[in-house]
Amino acid sequence: MRLGIDIGGTFTDLLLVDDETGGVRIVKVLTTPADPSRGVVEAVDRALAEPNRALSEVSVLVHGTTLITNTIIERKGARTALLATEGHRDAVEIRREHRYEMYDVLVEMPKPLVPRHLRFGIDERISPQGEVLRPLDREQVERLVRRLQERGIEAIAVSFLHSYRNPVHELAVKEIVARVAPDLYVSLSSQVAPEIKEFERTSTTLCNAYVQARVEEYLGRLEDDLRERTFDGSFFLMQSSGGLCSTETARNFPVRVLESGPAGGALAASHFGQALGLNSLLSFDMGGTTAKLAVIDDGQPLVAPEFEVDRVYRFTLGSGLPVRVPTVEMIEIGAGGGSIARLDALSL
Structure with a gap:
């Protein structure tokens, strides 16, 4: 048997396909925003109750959701900090020269996910060719990470200039965070969006860091609930591109499943x-x-x-x-x- 589950803002929908008989069962329940995994479990229990089947018989589960997008829209993500190259911490607020309403002098732009007092410039520099022009100040990073941990920061986004050509400094920051504050989530632009264009790369990395803790919590609860019900099959999430990814990939790069539903x-x-x-x-x-x-x-x-x-x-x-x-x-x-x-x- 195969299961498809989609969590929307109002309803959680489930489709159960029996490969042996060709039978299809559809279940719709209300989404449970406080804990979306509850709605999923309720739908699973209903779907399996009528044919009297066990979750252990399900070989593949594919999951789509808009919950991650809603986390950003509702600003309910993790308390996040941004580490950028010295002098570039405001790139996410300056954005590009493009104005979507050219003649509106009071044009409104979306607020960055991270306020200015949680954006920090780091002493380091990589050239466009990937050469180290100024080594990373590791002591500065370590002091800052300790301070951020004391301030209750849950996640850190790291976006250095030209890291897509040479990620050595971003990787060093990740190593420092793992040693000093292992409970913090870290998103590196060189891994999340290793492409040219500083603003877009930083924005993508911030979105990833902002939702990562919430995705980890949700998937952790859901996997525990499914295991309790003897599920031992393959668990995939739909990506925004229409492809599939593992739960491990979704945990590391939740930004890829923003529009999965x-x-x-x-x-x-x-x-x-x-x-x-x-x-x-x-x-x-x-x-x-x-x-x-x-x-x-x-x-x-x-x-x-x-x-x-x-x-x-x-x-x-x-x-x-x-x-x-x-x-x-x-x-x-x-x-x-x-x-x-x-x-x-x-x-x-």
Whole structure:
């Protein structure tokens, strides 16, 4: 048997496929925001109760969710600090020269996930060719890490100039944190998004660090609950790109599964479209909280190299936090099946 589980903002949906009989069972329960794993366990118990089967018979479990995106939008992630090359700690706030509303002098930009007092410049420098121009000040890093631990910081994002060419200084910071404060989560830009473009790389790394602790807590609880129910199969998470990853990868790089739920819907539309001989279509995924649209071209969803989360203006490019990971391209509308429509005094 195979299980598919998708956690949305309103409902948690489960699909159970019996490979022997070809039978399919669908279960829908309310999402439990305080502890999403509870909703998953409830759905699993319901799905297996009627055919009187055991979870040990399930060979593969695939999981998609929008909970990670919601963690960023609702600003409920870990208390995070940023370590950047000296003089570059404000790159995430300065952003790029592009203004999504050119003539609006009061244009609003999304607030960085890390406030300025938790962004720190580190004495180090790597050249664009990867040469060490100024060695890392290891003593400065060690003192800072101890201070951050005392201040209750849970996660550290590290984004040094040109680390995609030579990650030696970022790796040294990770080694120092592991020795001085092993309980802190560390995200390195050279591992999360090893590409040119400092702002996008730093923003992606910050998103990863911000949600990592919450993903670790959630997956830990869910895996424990599943093991108690004798699950011993393969557990995968859907990635924003439409591929699959292990729970270990999701723990280390949660930014890759930010849009995993909607990506799964687009893939399903692609699959059934091909079965019907339809290679060009629109997929429409109506959830309880939001509705998603994606374009299927030549039988496959369009995949973009980057997307934005937490946009100030929902459909306006440049008004959100850039995340440099491959993502199924889609439009999301904040009006789902659970939305309440009404007319105001002007009949609007």
